[in-house]
Amino acid sequence: MPLRRVLCLVAVGRWRHRFREGTHVSVNLSKGQGISLQKSDGAALTAVRMGLGWRAAPRRGLFGKRTKEIDLDASAVLFADKQPVDVVFFRHLVSDDGSVKHTGDNLVGGAGQGGDDEAIMVDLQRVPVHIDQIVFTVNSFTGQTFAEVENAFCRIVDETTGEELARYTLTGGGQYTAQIMAKVHRQGNGWQMTAIGEPANGRTFQDLMPTILPKL
Amino acid sequence: MTAELVRGQNHPLPGTRVEIRVSAGAPVIAGVTLNDQRGRMRDAGWTAHPAAPQLPGVEVSRQAAAVHHLAVDLDALPQDVHRVNILLALPSGPDFPPDFSALAAPFLAVTGLDGEEIASYTATGLSAESAVVALELYLRQGGWKVRAVGQGYAGGLAAMLADQGLAEAGALADTINEAVAAGMARSFGHAPQGPTRHTTAARTEPAQPTSPPPPPEGRPALGAQQPADGPGGTHGGGPIDYRHPRRATPASPSTPPPAPAGQPRPDTVPSQAGPPAQSGTGAQPGTAPQPGPVPGQPGGADSSQPVAGDAPGWSMEERLYNQVWGMFEDLARSVAAYRSAVDFADSRMDRELDSVLDDPRARVGPAAEAARAQAQAKRDALIEQAQAALERDTGRLEAESEVVEPALPPALARWDNPVWQAYEPPAEPPMALRVGDLSIPERAGLRIPMLVRLPLERGLWIDSGRPRGGESALVDADELRRLAQATATALAARIVAVHPADELTLHVIDPAGSAATALLPLVESGVLREPPAAGASGVARTLERLTQRVDLVQMAVRSRATDALPPDLDLADQLLIVHDFPHGFDDRAVNQLRYLADEGPSVGVSLLMVADREEARAYGPVLDPLWRSLLRLTPVPDDHLADPWVGHAWTYEPPLAPSGSQVVPQVLRRVVAARHSSGS
Numbered sequence: 001m002p003l004r005r006v007l008c009l010v011a012v013g014r015w016r017h018r019f020r021e022g023t024h025v026s027v028n029l030s031k032g033q034g035i036s037l038q039k040s041d042g043a044a045l046t047a048v049r050m051g052l053g054w055r056a057a058p059r060r061g062l063f064g065k066r067t068k069e070i071d072l073d074a075s076a077v078l079f080a081d082k083q084p085v086d087v088v089f090f091r092h093l094v095s096d097d098g099s100v101k102h103t104g105d106n107l108v109g110g111a112g113q114g115g116d117d118e119a120i121m122v123d124l125q126r127v128p129v130h131i132d133q134i135v136f137t138v139n140s141f142t143g144q145t146f147a148e149v150e151n152a153f154c155r156i157v158d159e160t161t162g163e164e165l166a167r168y169t170l171t172g173g174g175q176y177t178a179q180i181m182a183k184v185h186r187q188g189n190g191w192q193m194t195a196i197g198e199p200a201n202g203r204t205f206q207d208l209m210p211t212i213l214p215k216l
Numbered sequence: 217m218t219a220e221l222v223r224g225q226n227h228p229l230p231g232t233r234v235e236i237r238v239s240a241g242a243p244v245i246a247g248v249t250l251n252d253q254r255g256r257m258r259d260a261g262w263t264a265h266p267a268a269p270q271l272p273g274v275e276v277s278r279q280a281a282a283v284h285h286l287a288v289d290l291d292a293l294p295q296d297v298h299r300v301n302i303l304l305a306l307p308s309g310p311d312f313p314p315d316f317s318a319l320a321a322p323f324l325a326v327t328g329l330d331g332e333e334i335a336s337y338t339a340t341g342l343s344a345e346s347a348v349v350a351l352e353l354y355l356r357q358g359g360w361k362v363r364a365v366g367q368g369y370a371g372g373l374a375a376m377l378a379d380q381g382l383a384e385a386g387a388l389a390d391t392i393n394e395a396v397a398a399g400m401a402r403s404f405g406h407a408p409q410g411p412t413r414h415t416t417a418a419r420t421e422p423a424q425p426t427s428p429p430p431p432p433e434g435r436p437a438l439g440a441q442q443p444a445d446g447p448g449g450t451h452g453g454g455p456i457d458y459r460h461p462r463r464a465t466p467a468s469p470s471t472p473p474p475a476p477a478g479q480p481r482p483d484t485v486p487s488q489a490g491p492p493a494q495s496g497t498g499a500q501p502g503t504a505p506q507p508g509p510v511p512g513q514p515g516g517a518d519s520s521q522p523v524a525g526d527a528p529g530w531s532m533e534e535r536l537y538n539q540v541w542g543m544f545e546d547l548a549r550s551v552a553a554y555r556s557a558v559d560f561a562d563s564r565m566d567r568e569l570d571s572v573l574d575d576p577r578a579r580v581g582p583a584a585e586a587a588r589a590q591a592q593a594k595r596d597a598l599i600e601q602a603q604a605a606l607e608r609d610t611g612r613l614e615a616e617s618e619v620v621e622p623a624l625p626p627a628l629a630r631w632d633n634p635v636w637q638a639y640e641p642p643a644e645p646p647m648a649l650r651v652g653d654l655s656i657p658e659r660a661g662l663r664i665p666m667l668v669r670l671p672l673e674r675g676l677w678i679d680s681g682r683p684r685g686g687e688s689a690l691v692d693a694d695e696l697r698r699l700a701q702a703t704a705t706a707l708a709a710r711i712v713a714v715h716p717a718d719e720l721t722l723h724v725i726d727p728a729g730s731a732a733t734a735l736l737p738l739v740e741s742g743v744l745r746e747p748p749a750a751g752a753s754g755v756a757r758t759l760e761r762l763t764q765r766v767d768l769v770q771m772a773v774r775s776r777a778t779d780a781l782p783p784d785l786d787l788a789d790q791l792l793i794v795h796d797f798p799h800g801f802d803d804r805a806v807n808q809l810r811y812l813a814d815e816g817p818s819v820g821v822s823l824l825m826v827a828d829r830e831e832a833r834a835y836g837p838v839l840d841p842l843w844r845s846l847l848r849l850t851p852v853p854d855d856h857l858a859d860p861w862v863g864h865a866w867t868y869e870p871p872l873a874p875s876g877s878q879v880v881p882q883v884l885r886r887v888v889a890a891r892h893s894s895g896s
Binding site for chain 1: 231357358359545546549550552553554556557560561564598601602605609861862
């Protein structure tokens with residue numbers, strides 16, 4: 001049974017969005033910018049959550065209030081030395097090694113700190129030693145392009161405290177059906193997150209591989 | 217890089233469009249059948265063969281040929297298809313070889329669209345068979361994989377089609393042979409020669425000794441999740457210690473169990489709202505230990521000590537059950553991380569060495585030496601890191617196991633657990649039963665309880681046949697049979713003991729009395745109320761009674777008239793132990809046994825069989841559904857079980873009491889005493 005979130009949360013999403021903006025102080029990344037992942041006290045992170053969110057652009061004109069559904073899917077691809085080793089997506093919710101988990105239908109944390117439409121948890125300590133990059137993508141299963149999506153974002157949250165560490169908001173949707181959002185990669189003994197923001201076309205992550213590879 | 221598969225091994229497919237190239241030493245028929253998630257052929261049309269060669273997504277040749285190219289588009293298959301079986305058969309007729317014995321082993325290669333080989337398999341070991349299920353492509357966790365099956369059929373095409381679940385397989389086989397004969401005129405002259413023949417011969421050599429052939433029926437997944445993965449060719453490691461290394465002094469656990477409820481007894485109210493009785497409970501996302509007890513940093517401040525019962529659940533029993541499944545999953549995944557890292561380190565070194573060799577000028581000399589040494593050092597460093605991570609994870613799980621084991625209630629505990637010394641018959645049946653231990657070569661000492669839900673959803677089969685794994689080669693056939701009988705008694709004693717004294721009735725069929733010694737504890741204690749049924753008449757009588765009971769209860773349940781059941785009907789659950797199958801069984805008895813295996817579990821009748829599949833070979837494939845419906849256990853450690861998450865091969869070890877221990881007779885005597893005191 002594919003766990004698939006169908007979204008029609010225009011009003012709620014907007015409210016949540018504002019709520020989040022007000023509560024978290026985090027780094028707003030621009031395309032290509034990286035940030036090293038550590039707790040506010042400088043200690044190494046143990047578990048992070050990559051939350052992805054979006055909302056449908058409101059319709060204009062006649063029947064503008066009709067609900068519009070956009071079904072985006074978040075995936076994470078685990079790479080070892082630029083070779084894909086495992087993929088976490090709606091049909092394979094946990095990487096074989098158990099380090100990366102897609103929450104599927106679950107909104108972890110509930111309304112208080114929620115707001116992510118899909119979330120992928122990464123237990124950084126359990127990531128196998130040869131995995132050096134994890135790439136996060138969003139693609140439109142139903143084929144709508146990002147022109148119909150507003151405010152797609154990804155943010156990385158310290159899973160142990162709930163604190164948002166960094167956020168990357170996509171600007172300017174366009175005629176493409178997928179986005180390579182960000183990657184989390186090893187840096188020295190720790191990890192770093194880099195915003196990618198590269199548009200691509202495809203229905204599932206396999207179609208995105210040619211776009212991902214140059215970004216590794 | 218091509219994966220050369222051995223029987224039972226699987227390999228992921230990178231895409232959904234593949235070509236399967238078949239080359240055989242003589243013209244063969246190629247066919248395809250499709251199965252749904254439950255392994256059934258949902259639609260009679262889910263088959264492609266020379267008389268009806270096309271299905272959406274796959275097409276086979278109309279004729280027999282020594283070389284086949286099957287193009288498969290997995291995306292285009294009918295919805296709900298989860299498995300594609302690739303079948304080969306020799307056509308019938310005087311012009312064709314009667315079986316594969318005189319032919320070179322059929323060779324199959326799975327290639328991508330670009331022609332690059334993904335995996336190959338040489339179907340070795342065929343002799344009297346004239347048909348074979350060669351490969352299966354199957355969907356697992358969203359990705360397609362290929363598995364080398366290599367299941368041959370001496371009964372030929374018809375037997376294979378029947379086993380695939382096709383109605384009127386005989387008639388269909390005739391139709392296919394006719395179609396093939398009609399197309400034959402065109403087919404002859406197609407020389408089967410090609411470079412593949414040569415590689416086939418070369419491949420058979422190394423393929424055989426590298427990995428143990430797994431059981432042909434596939435590796436049943438624990439928790440009965442759908443597709444069971446074969447072993448990833450992961451076998452070996454050092455000799456496995458079958459003893460209980462950590463339990464050498466069971467009476468004095470050095471760390472007292474910090475279980476809040478002390479030694480939980482089965483009389484803790486078993487939850488009514490436990491996890492769904494559906495299989496695969498352990499796979500619930502919520503059951504894995506949550507980030508609370510995140511594995512601490514190595515050497516860092518790791519204050520969180522493992523605690524027994526550290527998992528969700530309504531009762532201590534359920535929490536421990538979930539915790540054990542959580543440990544099982546964690547170990548499976550940690551080993552997956554380790555194996556994946558080692559594979560990667562090896563393949564990276566191979567690549568780097570290849571690139572050194574690519575440049576003829578750099579092949580020799582100090583620079584090449586240095587490059588080689590560097591590649592080797594990189595590999596070793598990565599493997600060392602992977603080992604450290606595995607060490608950290610397993611150390612944690614070992615510590616957890618040390619506190620969990622002593623806290624387990626009898627139904628989940630090993631026989632050497634002190635909880636059995638203080639055993640009293642429980643007031644309620646438990647939610648699960650430990651039917652043995654599981655371990656994995658990387659940490660043979662860390663043994664995970666293998667728990668199955670009660671009431672049993674499928675019967676148990678203790679395989680007394682020649683083991684297919686390597687470890688038990690030292691045990692001779694008689695000893696194996698004796699161990700299988702002893703295992704059955706140990707399991708039966710466990711099942712009886714964990715039920716309230718009057719809620720399980722035991723029946724034994726021992727047609728030739730060959731299991732008398734093993735049955736002694738059950739007979740002497742009086743747990744077995746009637747002597748074991750002997751001879752063909754005893755077999756018939758016992759099966760007749762149980763079949764009738766199943767019929768009656770089913771009827772009563774269906775018509776909601778349970779109060780209309782005859783007053784003398786034994787309302788207790790029934791466990792039937794069958795020794796020496798199919799000795800003393802006629803066709804009618806075999807049918808009744810199959811009926812009990814299928815229908816019994818839903819009305820409280822379970823089956824525990826001790827059997828060697830080879831001895832029932834005369835019945836042909838009609839018994840295959842029976843074997844498949846049972847959970848296969850082995851009397852000696854054997855790596856034939858797969859976990860539901862990653863599909864590693866786990867070594868199963870049966871739940872035997874330590875030698876010389878009197879715990880089993882002692883427990884059984886208490887059961888009988890409790891029966892007497894309750895006046896039955």
